[in-house]
Amino acid sequence: MSLETYIRKRLATRPLLLMTHTVVGYPSPEDNRRMLECMQAAGVDLVELQMPFSEPIADGPAFSRANQAALARGTHWDDYFALMSSASKACSFRLLFMGYYNTVFRLGAETFCRRLAEAGGHGFIIADLPPDQFGDLDRWGREFDLDPIHMMTPMNSSERLKDIGRDASGFIYCVARKGVTGRATTLDAGVREYIGRCRAATTLPLGMGFGIRSREDVQQLKGLVDMAIVGSAGLEVWEREGHDGYLNFLQSLVRACR
Amino acid sequence: MLKELFTFPSGREGFFGPFGGAFIPEILHETLAELRSAFESAHRDPAFWDDYVRLMSTYSCRPTPITFCENLTRLQGGARIYIKREDLNHTGAHKANNVMGQGLLVKRMGKRRVIAETGAGQHGVATATMAAKLGLQCTIYMGAEDVERQRPNVFWMEQLGATVVAVEDGTRTLKDAINAALRDWADSMADTHYVLGTVCGPHPFPLMVTWFQSIIGTEARAQMLEMTGALPKRVYACVGGGSNASGIFAGFLDDAGVELVGVEAGGYGLDSGRHAARIAGGQGSVGVAQGYKTYFMQDAEGQMRDTHSISAGLDYIGIGPILAWLHEQKRVRFESATDAEIIAAFRTTVRNEGLIPALESAHAISCALHEAPQLPAQDAILINLSGRGDKDIFTIAAALGDERWYDFLRAKVEEHDKKNVSRETYLVKVAGGWSIE
Numbered sequence: 001m002s003l004e005t006y007i008r009k010r011l012a013t014r015p016l017l018l019m020t021h022t023v024v025g026y027p028s029p030e031d032n033r034r035m036l037e038c039m040q041a042a043g044v045d046l047v048e049l050q051m052p053f054s055e056p057i058a059d060g061p062a063f064s065r066a067n068q069a070a071l072a073r074g075t076h077w078d079d080y081f082a083l084m085s086s087a088s089k090a091c092s093f094r095l096l097f098m099g100y101y102n103t104v105f106r107l108g109a110e111t112f113c114r115r116l117a118e119a120g121g122h123g124f125i126i127a128d129l130p131p132d133q134f135g136d137l138d139r140w141g142r143e144f145d146l147d148p149i150h151m152m153t154p155m156n157s158s159e160r161l162k163d164i165g166r167d168a169s170g171f172i173y174c175v176a177r178k179g180v181t182g183r184a185t186t187l188d189a190g191v192r193e194y195i196g197r198c199r200a201a202t203t204l205p206l207g208m209g210f211g212i213r214s215r216e217d218v219q220q221l222k223g224l225v226d227m228a229i230v231g232s233a234g235l236e237v238w239e240r241e242g243h244d245g246y247l248n249f250l251q252s253l254v255r256a257c258r
Numbered sequence: 259m260l261k262e263l264f265t266f267p268s269g270r271e272g273f274f275g276p277f278g279g280a281f282i283p284e285i286l287h288e289t290l291a292e293l294r295s296a297f298e299s300a301h302r303d304p305a306f307w308d309d310y311v312r313l314m315s316t317y318s319c320r321p322t323p324i325t326f327c328e329n330l331t332r333l334q335g336g337a338r339i340y341i342k343r344e345d346l347n348h349t350g351a352h353k354a355n356n357v358m359g360q361g362l363l364v365k366r367m368g369k370r371r372v373i374a375e376t377g378a379g380q381h382g383v384a385t386a387t388m389a390a391k392l393g394l395q396c397t398i399y400m401g402a403e404d405v406e407r408q409r410p411n412v413f414w415m416e417q418l419g420a421t422v423v424a425v426e427d428g429t430r431t432l433k434d435a436i437n438a439a440l441r442d443w444a445d446s447m448a449d450t451h452y453v454l455g456t457v458c459g460p461h462p463f464p465l466m467v468t469w470f471q472s473i474i475g476t477e478a479r480a481q482m483l484e485m486t487g488a489l490p491k492r493v494y495a496c497v498g499g500g501s502n503a504s505g506i507f508a509g510f511l512d513d514a515g516v517e518l519v520g521v522e523a524g525g526y527g528l529d530s531g532r533h534a535a536r537i538a539g540g541q542g543s544v545g546v547a548q549g550y551k552t553y554f555m556q557d558a559e560g561q562m563r564d565t566h567s568i569s570a571g572l573d574y575i576g577i578g579p580i581l582a583w584l585h586e587q588k589r590v591r592f593e594s595a596t597d598a599e600i601i602a603a604f605r606t607t608v609r610n611e612g613l614i615p616a617l618e619s620a621h622a623i624s625c626a627l628h629e630a631p632q633l634p635a636q637d638a639i640l641i642n643l644s645g646r647g648d649k650d651i652f653t654i655a656a657a658l659g660d661e662r663w664y665d666f667l668r669a670k671v672e673e674h675d676k677k678n679v680s681r682e683t684y685l686v687k688v689a690g691g692w693s694i695e
Contacts, residue, residue, distance in 0.1 A: 054562040055433065055547045057440045058283040064427050064437075077559050101281055101546045106560035128281045128549070132269070151284040155447075160287060175285055179445035 003122050003147045003170035006094055007205045007226065010045055016222045016257040019046040019207055020250065021098070021231040024083050025075030026052070026066040027239070032083055034243055035234075040091045042250035046207075046227065048125060049087070051080045051099030058100075058127040060182030062232040077107065081119045088120025096149065098125040104137060113140040123147035123170050131167040138167070149173050154194040158201065165202030174198055174225060176210045182232035185211025187220045195224055218256040228257065259511045259589070260472075263465060263580060264301070272461025273551075275586055277579035280460035281546050286440075289447040290460055296367045297462045301469065306366075310359055314473065317391065318348040318358065321477040324485060324640070329610040330627065337491060337633035339626065340640045341613065342478045342506060351616065351645030352474060352502045353384040357453055359470030361388040364451045371395040371450040375439045377404055377432035378570030379411025380645065381455030386418035388453075396420040399438040401431035404570065411649065429564055433575050436548050456499025457578035460549030464579050468504040474642065475509020482640060491637040492517045492629070495644065496621040497592070498534070498571050500578035502644035507590065517591060519629075520581060521621040523567030524594035534565035535594035536577050537585050547575070552582045568597040568653060569617035571645075595624040601657050603627055604647065616645035617653060 001009075010017055022035050039047055052070040056063060080097065088095050097116055104112045104126060116124065123146050129137070131150050141148045147170030152161055154177060165172070174195065176185040198206055208221055209229030218228045230253060237249045263274065272278050280290055300306040314320035323346070327339040344352040357374075364372060372394050376382030382398040389396035398415050402424040405412055415422050428434035436459070443452045457464045457471070482490050493510055495503035497520040510516040525533030528541070534555065536542025542553035545560050555563045555575045567573040584590040595603070600617060603624035607613050615623055619642070626641045633639065647654065655663035 053547075053560075054428065055437055057437050057548065058285075058444070060441070061427075068428055071561055102556075102560040105546050105551075106556075106558075127283055128546070130280065130282065130284065130287065133279065133281065153285045153287070155285055155288045157288060164284075178285060178447070180441045 002145075003094060004204060007045075007171055011205065011226055014258050016218070016225070017045040017227040018218070018253055018257050019048060019209075019227055019229045020044050020234050021048045021050060021229075023050040023052055023063065023066040023070055023235070024080050025070035025073060027069070028073070029079065029083065031238070033086070035238060035246065036087050036091060038243065038247040038250055039093065041247060043254045044093050044250060046094050046096065047087070047091070048096050048098040048231075049080065049084055051097055051103050053100040053103060056100060058180055060180040060232065062182045062235055066235060077103075081115050084116065084119035084121050094122045095120065096123045096125060097121055098127070101126050101129040104129075109136040109140045113137070113144045113146055117144035117146055121146065123149050125149045125151070125173060131164050134167065151175055152198050152201070154178070154190070158197055161197055161201035165204070168202060168204055171205040171207050171227065172198060172202055173229065174206050174208045176208050176212065179210070181210060183211055184213060185217070187217070187224075192224065215252045215256045218253050222257070228253070260508055263468070272465075274464075274580050274583035276544070277550070277552050277582040278461055278464055279551050280549060281551065282460045282549050283444060285444050286447065289443070290462070292367070293451075294462045296363055297466045300363055300366060306362065310362055310470070311473070313358055313362065314355065318354045319346045320473065321481070322346045324478060324481045325611070325613070326485070327611050330607070331630070333606070333610060334627055334630040336631035336635065337637040337639045338486075338635065339630055340482065340485070340490065340638055341643045342474065342640060344474060344502060344642060344644045345613070345615070345619070345646035349380070349384045349387055350648065351380050351384070352471060352505060353381050353455065353645070354387075355473055355505065356455065356467050356470045356501060357381070357384040357388040360451070360453045360466070361392045361394070364394060365392060367451065369449055369451045371397070371446065372453050373397045373399065373439050373442050373446070373450055374453040374455060375399050375432065375435035376411075376455065377401070377435070377573065378649070379404065379408040379415065380571060380649065382415050382420070382422070383411050383418070385453050385455075386415045386420035389420065390418045397442065398422050399425050399435040399442070401429070401435050402426050403430040404432065404435070408570070432570075432573065433548065433562065440549070456501040457504045457580060458499045458548065458550060458552070458576055464550065467501050468508060468578075468580055471501050471505025472508035474502065474505035475507060477509070478506055478640060479509040479513075482638065486638050488638065489513050489516050490640040491515075491633055492519055492626075492639045493642070494519045494521060494622040494626040494639065495642040496521050496572060496618045497577060497581060498523070498574050498618065499576070500581045502642050504578055504580060506642040507584070511589070518584070518589060519625060520590050520592045521625040522592060522594045523565075523569060523572035523621060524596040524599070525566040525568070527596050528594065532566040533594065534567050534573055534575075536575075537582070538592040538594040542577070550576070550579050552576050552579045568600070568657065569621070569650070571616070571618040572621065593625045595621045597657075599624045601654070604654065613643065614647040615643055616647045617650045619644045620647075
């Protein structure tokens with residue numbers, strides 16, 4: 001089943017899906033495993049595993065620190081694929097890799113896609129790779145039934161949105177606002193206008209991330225987009241409140257999606 | 259070859275061979291498109307370049323002279339040694355060329371705020387100077403470790419009205435300052451321009467900064483012809499990101515008989531693993547980071563490594579994509595010089611020519627002095643003295659083990675502490691209407 005079909009099937013049962021995030025190796029592989037268990041228990045629909053990189057230019061302070069700490073404790077390529085593999089076996093949600101292009105470039109597009117597919121992943125989000133530079137990665141992705149997830153942003157012209165929509169598959173990651181991850185977003189009339197422009201540029205389901213931090217934020221996305229994407233806020237809850245607090249947080253988000 | 263740099267085949271905009279490009283989060287796409295179009299329109303407009311040259315001639319001592327180094331020539335034997343004096347720029351280095359050029363572009367785009375990264379602080383000071391002159395708000399990102407090491411430059415940036423942000427991420431140095439500046443820009447692009455300090459980062463920065471710095475090479479070529487009646491046999495420049503090298507090389511790119519030599523930071527030596535010789539050391543490999551593709555100092559999995567150089571300005575993970583391409587085209591030869599070699603070259607230059615080179619520039623001098631005896635006396639070689647060494651007084655005094663310098667610093671601190679004790683009495687006097695002596 002393609003990622004788009006999977007998303008559409010789930011959307012038939014409730015109006016909004018939820019995608020969550022964890023940085024491979026942070027705070028530890030054991031924490032990754034327990035976070036994924038919480039996601040499974042709460043009924044999350046899609047999960048991004050972030051491959052840590054030393055120069056994470058699209059990430060704010062929380063994820064930058066997490067990238068750095070994961071690398072400092074010795075997180076390597078094999079760990080990314082090992083976590084993907086164990087998570088895809090143990091969990092019923094779909095998984096994507098998220099990261100920066102140098103990891104893919106150094107692995108080679110073919111190796112990256114083959115190993116990701118073998119590990120049971122369904123796609124990838126590369127934060128610093130514009131759609132027009134995908135080249136080989138696009139070809140190998142399709143060869144291994146992986147969806148390259150592209151991003152749309154409120155700064156994009158309608159023409160650019162159309163270009164992005166043409167290259168995309170799976171779903172579109174709509175960046176809610178300017179800036180980097182980890183800061184609050186105000187969902188105002190401007191956001192509705194922007195989502196309207198995204199809808200005009202693609203028929204794919206839309207997810208929205210960057211600054212979606214609470215149950216209230218998620219609730220507001222109902223009727224606007226098809227999937228809420230919660231990243232830094234989840235990590236902060238895990239660090240502050242541990243397993244039980246994190247599970248509660250995820251359950252409240254999933255409830256807000258109904 | 260120079261003209262070739264400015265034209266791209268369809269779908270390869272911003273690439274020089276396999277290097278360069280614009281690997282950036284989508285949120286910056288339209289901002290870079292706006293900058294590209296402003297740069298292209300300025301590049302097409304001869305009046306813009308005239309304004310730039312005029313500004314630099316009244317604000318920054320341009321054209322900078324070329325000095326014939328008679329004593330060094332005699333000392334080394336072989337080729338006649340000439341030095342292009344970028345150290346005479348306002349703020350003491352070639353950095354002024356780039357920031358004033360980008361400043362004019364900012365005015366053209368109608369933005370009111372500039373941000374910049376800085377390593378040692380030279381580019382930060384130059385940017386803050388430009389912002390003060392052109393009436394722009396200014397924020398400078400600087401690695402927290404560099405803020406601690408480079409207090410004098412932080413002092414001047416703040417005096418010039420800039421806000422200096424100490425970046426605590428990563429290795430707390432230049433590369434982390436670049437990441438922080440890119441993050442600011444992803445938020446502030448509507449009214450803010452990012453004044454990148456070197457020929458790195460996403461397109462159009464490598465090309466745009468090369469263009470502004472080409473003023474060095476254009477002047478130098480004409481000056482050498484006038485002074486010596488011929489072109490130099492070789493041109494030497496130090497290479498961190500590579501902006502001064504790109505600038506002086508640009509003037510000679512189409513002269514096949516002129517060999518271009520880029521000198522990277524050899525740090526503690528190429529075998530030590532603690533250097534920034536990405537190409538000369540053979541230890542850099544191709545990767546994509548901070549918006550562009552080039553040779554980086556990185557591990558096998560593409561994580562960036564710590565680099566080292568005694569000169570903060572060369573202590574950087576990547577090299578300009580145009581230089582990487584010129585390396586592959588065999589148009590530029592890359593060498594390296596160790597910390598120890600450049601301290602020796604520094605002393606030789608100060609004693610024999612009365613020139614005080616920046617430690618960065620001393621890399622180019624070291625290599626040139628080493629190679630001059632290989633060439634006959636009728637040949638001339640040209641070294642780009644990219645900046646003056648006054649800023650390096652703390653590092654050089656430490657490297658030379660000058661104890662009297664530390665006595666002086668201790669005395670200054672004591673004097674300051676004493677003053678603080680008497681400061682209250684002083685303030686009471688002032689408040690009481692007493693005249694200040």
